[in-house]
Amino acid sequence: MEVGQMQRSLVDYTKSLFLEGVLDGQFLQLQQLQDETNPDFVAEVVSLFFEDSQRLLNDLTRTLDQPNVDFKIVDAHVHQLKGSSSSIGAQRVKNSCIAFRNSCEAQNIEGCMRCLQQVKQEYFLAKNKLETLFRLEQQIVAAGGSIPIMELSF
Amino acid sequence: MNKIRALVVDDNMVNQTIHHRLLKNLGIENQVVKNGKEAVDVHSSGKYFDLILMDMDMPIMNGIEATRRLRAMGIRCMIAGVTTRSLDQEKQEFMEAGLDDYQEKPLTKAKLVSILHKINYTT
Numbered sequence: 001m002e003v004g005q006m007q008r009s010l011v012d013y014t015k016s017l018f019l020e021g022v023l024d025g026q027f028l029q030l031q032q033l034q035d036e037t038n039p040d041f042v043a044e045v046v047s048l049f050f051e052d053s054q055r056l057l058n059d060l061t062r063t064l065d066q067p068n069v070d071f072k073i074v075d076a077h078v079h080q081l082k083g084s085s086s087s088i089g090a091q092r093v094k095n096s097c098i099a100f101r102n103s104c105e106a107q108n109i110e111g112c113m114r115c116l117q118q119v120k121q122e123y124f125l126a127k128n129k130l131e132t133l134f135r136l137e138q139q140i141v142a143a144g145g146s147i148p149i150m151e152l153s154f
Numbered sequence: 155m156n157k158i159r160a161l162v163v164d165d166n167m168v169n170q171t172i173h174h175r176l177l178k179n180l181g182i183e184n185q186v187v188k189n190g191k192e193a194v195d196v197h198s199s200g201k202y203f204d205l206i207l208m209d210m211d212m213p214i215m216n217g218i219e220a221t222r223r224l225r226a227m228g229i230r231c232m233i234a235g236v237t238t239r240s241l242d243q244e245k246q247e248f249m250e251a252g253l254d255d256y257q258e259k260p261l262t263k264a265k266l267v268s269i270l271h272k273i274n275y276t277t
Contacts, residue, residue, distance in 0.1 A: 026260045033175045041175060048167045079211060083238045084168040087260045 003145035010136045022129050027089030049088045056081045075104045092122040158204035160184040163193040165212040176266050190220025210237035218251045225252035234269045236261050
């Protein structure tokens with residue numbers, strides 16, 4: 001595939017992530033912080049997000065598996081996940097965290113279990129899509145092209 | 155205007171990295187610590203900052219307690235609370251601890267610039 005076509009695919013793919021609500025404007029903020037002095041900034045932050053989220057999801061699974069669920073601990077973990085997902089612009093993960101905190105506040109175990117599944121699903125969707133996005137970027141760079149800059153105007 | 159120095163106080167690595175970079179991109183040197191106690195300790199060791207970006211929920215010492223202690227130590231610099239909490243009562247408690255400003259996460263360049271304007275720092 002020629003570079004121009006790869007760049008167009010990347011732009012289309014990125015747009016689809018915004019249209020599907022996987023990402024929001026905060027992700028563009030991150031992209032704006034990346035420059036030639038710091039070319040891997042977005043990938044680095046996102047990889048920190050993956051590590052952090054995986055740890056929190058494991059902790060949440062363990063906490064909700066206890067015979068007596070400590071909702072304070074559940075809420076603290078969900079709060080963390082909400083914070084980091086909103087910081088990288090993983091909008092659907094963030095939104096599912098908001099629903100999760102409501103179930104937690106109502107001390108609804110079944111609701112919390114459902115929300116945990118939902119958050120996991122959204123997290124793996126975002127992870128998968130972001131990994132594809134970075135792969136497309138790497139292919140463009142490997143072919144000698146530059147990454148097109150995304151604008152908010154779509 | 156002279157260069158200013160900032161301190162980022164946040165337990166989350168994702169936020170630490172983003173806040174550090176946001177400041178750096180605006181030409182502001184900054185140090186990162188991971189809880190309120192470290193923020194107090196770094197001041198006790200004699201360091202001075204013009205701006206502190208303070209998270210609220212952190213282990214060991216949260217942002218409210220850290221802000222109170224820093225003010226009690228006579229630290230007069232701009233402390234901006236940066237948090238995802240949005241309940242009025244929590245916000246009020248954080249403000250009363252001695253904040254000069256409060257911004258909801260996620261922090262953006264525009265929010266940071268608005269904080270900097272309050273200390274007359276133009277980017």
